[in-house]
Amino acid sequence: MPLRTDALDRLPVRSVLPALADALTTRGAAVLSAPPGTGKTTLVPLALAGLVSPGTGSARSAKDVRRVVVAEPRRIAVRAAARRMAWLLGERVGERVGLTVRGERVVGPGCVVEVVTTGVLLQRLQRDPELPGVDTVMLDECHERHLDADTAAAFLLDVRAALRPELRLVAASATTDTEAWARLLDAPVVAAPGVAHPVRTVWAPPTGARPVRPAHGTRVDPALLAHVADTVRRALREEDGDVLCFLPGVGEIARVAALLGAGGAGGAGTDAEVLQVHGRAPAAVQDAVLAGSAGRRRVVLATAVAESSLTVPGVRVVVDSGLAREPRTDHARGLGALTTVRVSRASAEQRAGRAGREAPGVVYRCWTEAGHGRLPRFPSPEIAVADLTPFALRAACWGDPDARGLALPDPPPAGAMAAAREVLRAIGAVDGDGRATGRGRRMAATGLHPRLARALLDGASLVGARRAAEVVALLSEEPPREYGTEVAAVWRAARRGGDGYTARWRRETRRLVAALPGPDGAGPADAAAAAGTPDDTAAGLVVALAYPERVARSRGERTYLMVSGTRAETAPDSGLRDVPWLAVAAADRPVGSASARIRLAAVIDEDTARRAAGALYSEDEEVGWSAPRRGAGDVTARRVARLGAVELAAAPLERPDPALVRTALLDGLRSEGPGLLRWTREALSLRQRLAFLHRELGEPWPEVSDAALLARAEEWLGPVLGAARRRDDLARADAGRLLTALLPWATGEAARLEELAPERVEVPSGSRIRVDYGGERPVLAVKLQELFGWREAPRLAGGRVPLLVHLLSPAGRPAAVTADLASFWRDGYRSVRAELRGRYPRHPWPEDPATAQPTRRTTAAARGGTGRAR
Incomplete structure (x- = not known):
């Protein structure tokens, strides 16, 4: 077939091809900014390879041909780009334009332009950094900030600096945010004009009685999905052309597809053909989407794979749910998962642009115009959030x-x-x-995640190369939910199945077997080790090898503890909930949940757990403070065998290390407070006096709050901690005697304790009355008759603080409060005397208390009677 020059000449990027060629000639690198639909992905590689002329769509001579590798972030984009370029040349894929993705290579001997995933490019760079025979590498869609693309760019810059300065590098972006890439590559920006088809925005937020709940984890409110389906129907009624609808994931696509087929609030389903496009979609479906409509209107439900890497012919309308999926990794728990996030403004513009690729279009955004301004400007770079x-x-x-x-x-x-x-x-x-x-x-050469590479290499010698490869292939791509949650059952279903997942699984299995050492991928111990191992056991062992920290032991119905320390739960209807041990293959932690949710796991036994997670096995003496939910805590000393956080066996430890016991006692004090000690009345009084002096005078008088005492526990509890072995030993320790260690002996101030904060004060009657330091001010509570003749109570803390005197009746009940005795005798005493004299006639109530004789006795006793002092 002839070169399709008309189609090539219509691509707007053609106008900047001379500038791009000049930048590569003079600088060896360039950043190409070209909006979607300009031919960035298709015409530019052909021009760089010399298959078409930079100035026109005509072919060039064979001597001008250069080999170009184009790296795309997704397999579906690789196939689409290769197919489109081959079509422009009038050829089939595999002739001068080929493709390579993991497990599939369509490249003939005359291939000049090869489209690969960034993962494949990284594998090649690590095998041979010089990339022999390659003249130019183009990193497409670099604005999406996938980690593989960022890494490939870094490696290529190293190659240019150290090995091949002549290797040309193009970073192609569909956005105008190219300055950072220009600085990174030390290269000029070449900007191509966009397709001048306007896209009108229709703001279409949900308007139901119940507000839509924000997405949590991978859960999307069904009300939003119902609204998206209704918006698609609205778009079909109001506009012409095919509809491209963006949704965050495969599950949401299936749900909206079902709603469109069943009808919404209006009742009837849509007459349009509904197609589902995502990374797991069968190649036939992807081909049908990219081939265009055969007359019937289409609704294409897609994930972010259709944002910028693909052109879907016939699309005039975009319906955007406003959601996307990004990876998140919980490093503390060793769990990774996708989470649903609000789309960035840059991504929203990319999505809207799909409606204007071929003609004027419309985008229906399922959020408000005000909410649009609150969206993040760009998506998070994968390096910031991924494993x-x-x-x-x-x-x-x-x-x-x-x-x-x-x-x-x-x-x-x-x-x-x-x-x-x-x-x-x-x-x-x-x-x-x-x-x-x-x-x-x-491990790196397998192209697998290192965990899965470990399971493949070690599992091959234990269960056989074929079976290890089959299980690892299952773990490489999470199987459909209808396959179940138990790995061995999923494995059997995959062997029987005939769907797209099974086809990919078989292809990946063949690749992995070939990647293993030895004939047909078999290791030397393959046959002997695999003999007699049931499939269920093999599945569990391989999963445990991949994720040893996710080996989990049952803690009761549906609840497990992973060796990493993470709690996990199975689904209520799962057949895994009653088994003692699991090897967890897939789990996530829902937002707000303390436990992980097990999505896929294999049944194992303790021997398998120990074998796979042996590096996490330990036998230790564990001495600590154990505080039961109900009851008093105490020192526990055990010899414990553990697999990570999972306890396997324990026995009492008769002679624990004293240093560990001391640490445990300190932990107990921090947990339960100084109340573990014996606080006599005298001890409490000393603590209150010290608190008073610290408050009024500060240093060197120590702070004696719970926190302060615990912070200095080693200092004042040293004698007890050296001898104590359990809670009872602390309970027998006299806190008051120990507390004296904190007195300011070094400065000599300790000797002034009685002067500054006396425990008791002698009153005119001769009684020594205890001062109460428990309140904001020190209080002296004493019977009124014992203070006759006392014009002023002593002041404490070096004269700074007057005693607050609580004057008591003969029965010991409060009669008056004063800090100024002279004033009380002059002004307040008369009313107290008038009120109490009749009630207590046997006690003296002199007219002038300031000059009266103080007494602890009744009037009769004072005259020589038998009355007792009160």
């Missing part, structure tokens, strides 16, 4: 374990890198310095 274990292994194999020398748009977070290196050390992929081991390089 960095594969990246860390690539960096180690590249010779830069910390990735500090890599020219990345954003540096990797330190915590995520530390967690990744810990995983790599545990599986033997890197040494103590973080350098890649030979085993780590073999």
